[in-house]
Amino acid sequence: MLRPCPRLVLSALRGGSGKTTLTLGLLAAWRQQGLKVVPFKKGPDYIDPAWHSLAAGRPCYNLDPFLMDRDQMLASVAYHAAQADGVLIEGNRGLYDGLDVEGTSSTAELAKLLHAPVVLVVDCTMTTRTAAAMVLGCQAFDAQVALQGVVLNQIARPRHEQLLRAAIERYCGLPVLGAIPRFKCAVFPERHMGLVPPQEHQAAARAVATALDLAQKYLNLDQLWELAGQANALPAIKLPKVHESQTPDHPVVIGIIRDSAFQFYYPENLEALTRLGARVVEINALQDSLLPPVDALYIGGGFPETHAAALAHNQSFRRSVWQAAEVGLPVYAECGGLIYLGESLVLNGQTYPMTGVLPLTFKLGKRPQGHGYTVVEVEGPNPFFPVGTQLKGHEFHYSKVINSSIKPQDLIFRLQRGQGIIDQRDGVCYKNVLATYTHIHASGTPGWAAAMVQRAREFRDQTRFPQTPLPPERCYKELSI
Helix, strand or coil, rough: CCCCCCCEEEEEECCCCHHHHHHHHHHHHHHHHCCCEEEEEEEECHHHHHHHHHCCCCEEEEEECCCCCHHHHHHHHHHHHCCCCCEEECHHHHHHHCCCCCCCCHHHHHHHHHHCCEEEEEECCCCCCCHHHHHHHHHHHHCCCCCEEEEEEEEHHHHHHHHHHHHHHHHHHCCCEEEEEECCCCCEECCCCCCCCCCCCCHHHHHHHHHHHHHHHHHCHHHHHHHHHHCCCCCCCCCCCCCCCCCCCCCCCEEECCCCCEECCCHHHHHHHHHHEEEEECCCCCCCCHHHHHHHHECCCEEEEHHHHHHCCCCCHHHHHHHHHHCCCCCEEHHHHHHHHHHHHECCCCCECCCCCCCEEEECCCCEEEEEEEEEEEEECCCCCCCCCEEEEEECCCEEEEHHHCCCCCCCCEEEEEEECCCCCCCCCCCCCEEECECHHHHHHHHCHHHHHHHHHHHHHHHHCCCCCCCHHHHHHCCCC
């Protein structure tokens, strides 16, 4: 058994119950108390973890039973818990919601795996005693889930709170650990993919401060921390051996385009690259005039549609990306990165030129074109995955291809689950470029980072692409918000 570590799972009856705001408030409040709390987000999310990182002052990591296996999740929690005072995990959707009738991949199953107490956030809009019935149902549904407390949200007035507290404590035997009043204005604005990312929120720090104020006023912080401390030790597992680079004095340089347009990167993906000896540097497609000398390029997802004009305006940078791809630079791109490598993006009747690496034109729709987990079989040669490899990932995009010279059979991924680019095919490969709508997580796809570093090393050794030192502030750090 590993050492005990205070940890808590914050869940709800459904999505949209306010658990993200409360998670941020808790993280900020415990941080202000001098506690080092590592945040985790259940599910394939990028935006909520970005907010968590801002509130906690340290990276937020993902736990996903579909993308990762049991030992990978336990190893991640154990490793980060060993360097912290506690762990706070925000669930997704409702407590028992999963991929099937058994609740596979649900927050409840994750809480059982981690031996973690659960606090349930209950949206109390237009309800009183019925809230106790819903909580009681969650208690009875699976007795192995350690449901230990309730936070009431959307409280109308003091009498409303009194009725709810009395009903839950009487019928459920659970403590009410907080009661949040109803507010007319949203603290965290939303758009088509959920919350607006903090990188685009003009008052991100003020929003977190508001969540902190709510937590300090309306949550029982001491009792919540005491509850977290009741978590049993994590199950014993064999932690994976970390393999370091054999040539640390001459690391390959892998660039990531990281700005307000491209911001969807799992910390585990970047850390996997650095553990293999790569030097990861950050690049800004909105402000940099040229792509700096790198041995490989990783373009994550994000919101190129909200920055289409600025991306198109930076013509010199777009052209330098195209030139680098033409000379064989290894490039791996996901979703928003796929769009950026295309010829253009059509938005509200206006066409915005992108890099032109791939012969694809994209258009943003009003409804999701792909949303959910993906299972991919690699059927064609490419720089990063052996043919026959099966990948698990996820997609969430409103864009679609409206013009392309690429045929479905030219795409190297066949999707057993998911939508992809067209006809359940995904993965555009050109020279050393591979671009796809599917996002992957390095913990569940361990061969990806090794392939990135290997392709980067081959490119460096085979070309005379000049290596100019980059300033330290442009290198990836453990915390970069």
